Ligand SMILES: Nc1ncnc2c1ncn2[C@@H]1O[C@H](COP(=O)(O)OP(=O)(O)OP(=O)(O)O)[C@@H](O)[C@H]1O
């Protein structure tokens with residue numbers, strides 16, 4: 001018989017000890033679920049909140065095997081992981097969520113896009129190349145994406161002319177139509193092992209123009225109900241096609257014609273769901289834990305309008321971090337900062353976020369901008 005969940009013998013394992021892992025631990029602490037975390041170094045944000053921290057490389061086969069064999073259920077907080085080890089752990093009877101199958105489908109963008117095509121899920125037109133083709137007859141501008149290894153917009157580039165193709169890495173990639181979108185939206189879908197499924201409300205993502213990183217997340221998105229319903233329905237379709245367990249964050253484009261296209265997914269808690277800690281009945285991290293432990297899902301409704309602003313390292317600062325302006329933002333109503341606990345700041349590194357709640361979403365958006373302009377993440 002498997003170990004009872006709410007018992008001193010049960011152990012959840014999380015691969016990766018970043019801020020997403022740290023915020024999952026708020027729930028495992030609340031429910032006193034024994035949790036082991038593995039990451040490369042002990043200065044990982046999730047170091048303090050777990051029961052046992054393992055120093056190890058989550059890309060290393062042996063390290064992941066050894067870690068996984070010590071837990072009852074294994075989950076992840078980042079998808080760059082040794083998937084072969086996850087597959088072998090599953091074969092040994094360890095519950096791994098999301099599964100190696102789903103991670104394999106998602107972690108390579110060429111495979112991910114092909115999956116949408118095969119399953120009738122709307123997505124921007126694309127072609128797969130083993131390496132960049134300098135003599136393409138594709139119309140400029142278009143989007144280049146590295147098939148593997150990109151994150152936070154680093155594996156994505158707008159190609160405006162043939163010169164832009166010159167410095168691309170010689171590796172598998174996709175060329176994709178550039179979508180002149182109206183808005184970028186996201187929907188988080190939660191699915192537990194038994195197949196119970198729920199979606200969170202549609203959020204709007206506003207991007208930083210230079211860093212290609214999300215700057216504000218706004219919930220609810222300021223769109224018509226019909227478009228919101230369509231976005232949630234497509235996110236459900238994606239989730240059902242993958243049959244994933246855990247959270248699946250579905251990033252979407254709303255085109256100028258009112259169509260919804262799937263950009264990409266992340267099989268874990270996501271930046272677009274951080275607002276749920278203050279803005280929802282059940283926050284996304286608790287929901288992820290419920291999914292992987294196969295508990296009943298929590299209510300995904302919002303309790304109030306919420307805007308999240310990312311706190312990223314100032315572009316001119318590298319070194320030991322200080323957060324300037326915390327007192328000023330803490331005086332504002334409905335403002336909750338989260339600091340991830342990374343010792344070193346770097347330009348545009350995700351160091352924390354702030355949630356601003358208000359019954360009036362436009363007022364929250366305005367206050368979020370004030371927060372953004374008041375707090376600075378700099379080096380000592
Ligand atoms: N086909 C496209 N047309 C227009 N803009 C695009 C397209 N694909 C991507 N982008 C822009 O680039 C951003 C990053 O792309 P994508 O989400 O695929 O990359 P990523 O590296 O996985 O980023 P992240 O980790 O931040 O989600 C998108 O959010 C969007 O702003």
Ligand SMILES: [Mg+2]
Nearest residue numbers: 153251263264
């Ligand atoms: Mg993205």
